[in-house]
Amino acid sequence: MSDLLSAAFVTVFIATVIAQAMPLMLAAVGENIGEQAGVLNLGIEGVMLIGAYTGFIVTLTTGNFWLGMLAGAVGGVVGNLAMLVLNVWLGLNQIVVGLAVTLIGEGITSVLYLQNNAKSVTSLGAPPEFKIPFLADIPVIGPALFQQSALFWVAVIFVIAAGFFLSRTNWGLSIRAAGQKPSSLDAAGGSVVKIRSHAVLLSGAFVGLGGAYLALITTSTFTPFITNGLGFIAIVITMLSRGRIILVAITSVVYGLTVAIGPALQVLGYNVSADVIKMIPFIVVILTLIVFARTSVVPPALGTSYTRGAR
């Protein structure tokens, strides 16, 4: 079957790895921002679905992928409002509220899809390609990497910007302080609630973007429960990445690789069972957890509400 391993096949394989990695990367960056501020968002799966559906419906209606991505981000922010109000402002249990948000997101998007879109054409087609001169002409890698939608590059810029702002700016320092030792931030004159609010809203935008990327670019359509557990994998990746966006990016690409390798091996003629194919990403996640469990570090104030003066 080596004759099947053509340049075109490798190109599609690389493009598939990226297409699978990007939604996870965006969602994990969003989760990272929230967790660095001390807010554990277990509702990420539901928020991703809300972002995916809003992005899908706006793109389907307008035909504009940029508007769809923007709508996905807005949808993510709206989805995270429950986390903002109930967790940050009212100090309710983050785990309970997060799980509720996941269930709400799954339910609302499924009902809306079945009511509005289930019996009609839901194909979004492909977004316009953005070909980078010269680089796009590199064999194999060029078409896979440098002939992507411009949305891909914008997403990459967002991820880099998030990493920069989190690690190199006073704003990022405030975010991390809100998760590391909120009382110190408070004593220094910062508002923990305000900083956490910013973080939760920005987190929602990234998670929503991840959902929209999944629907608009990776799948080109929306189906109920399209995230298929991706949000929970984003939580694992966030905890393993110790707040470093570069590690989020690397582990997301590794995930994309594990998703893409299954069908590729089958097409190339290797006798791999469907069960093994589906297990590969999760086996890798579990192995990573086992190997790096000792090095995973979460902010000390993660999951706890902050009340000024409370001991």
Add this chain to the structure above:
Amino acid sequence: MFTLSTAAGSRTATRFAIVATAGALALSLAGCAGGRGGDTPAAEPSSTAGTTVTAFALVAPENESDFGWNQAGLVGAEAAAAELGIDVTLVPDAGWDNAETVLGQVIDSGAQFVVAHASGYGVAGTSVARAKQTPILIQDAGENIPGQIAVTKTHAQEGGYLAGIAAAMTTTSNTIGIVVSADDINWFKMSAGFAEGVYSVDPSIQVLYTSVGPAEYADAAGGKTATEQLIAAGADVIFGMGDGATHGYLQAVEAAPGVKYIADIGDVTSGLNDPSVLLTSVLWNYGPTYVQAIKDVEAGTFGSAGYELTVGNEGLTLQQTDNLTAEILAAIDAAKAGIIDGSIVPTPAESADEVKAVVAAKGA
């Protein structure tokens, strides 16, 4: 020492009590199971003999947007109702968790015959049919029970064989892809039959087989990924089987110029921006089966035998499209005649390994 031995004795007594309780539970459970299993369904009288059916119902786990299994059942029920001039209650999106309740509710609402349109509804259907003394048609597996239960089975390999001929006569790259979204016996049958149909035209054609996962019926993203890789490997005709995953297959096919798609069970035309990419679909026509089942209910013979969807009884047909040329249609008709007269017997594969063996045999 006294304290220790008392504690040890107490622990032993506790363990004995637990073992005794567990044993009693196991015995009572076995007794219950034996009681159910010991029933003699055939001895129960048919509760419906001589009944005139004026209303029936179909309960399906999802809706027609899957372009497949659920769509075929719902369309078939509507067709049967129209043909017989009776009422039908369609219950799509019934899910999997509460089948027994839903089946009971449609009977309570007046349905004199029910189609439990999912292989996963078999146990619930049998239970409800017995409790409500109402005939229920179940799918794929189970025992026929006179007056109560009949099973529908599909010779999917026959439809796959015909589609394989159409694919082989359409491909220009000499590479054809099969993608399934789950380990489903009907899809194994159809895949094996499809590969044999391809090889019957030209054994040199390369058939590639890939699965999205063991039960990824609705994984559109995974479906798109798998299909893109088949196309990248050179396949210019894709035979896709997969409920909601079909959305992903269609995205990949529509994005690849020159690639044709073969659907299964239902009509995917409404899900395509460009319907010309559709080569054909292996349609499962449940209408005649439902009509026959209702007539059997009225005659009091329901459950004395099961029902089959075959090429011979028009339960399996290929969807007509402009891409099926006269030459292709002639070859399909010839193969259809061979299947009906028994000179062509496609392999009813029941596992992925059997499908892969058929693919590897290249028609030998």
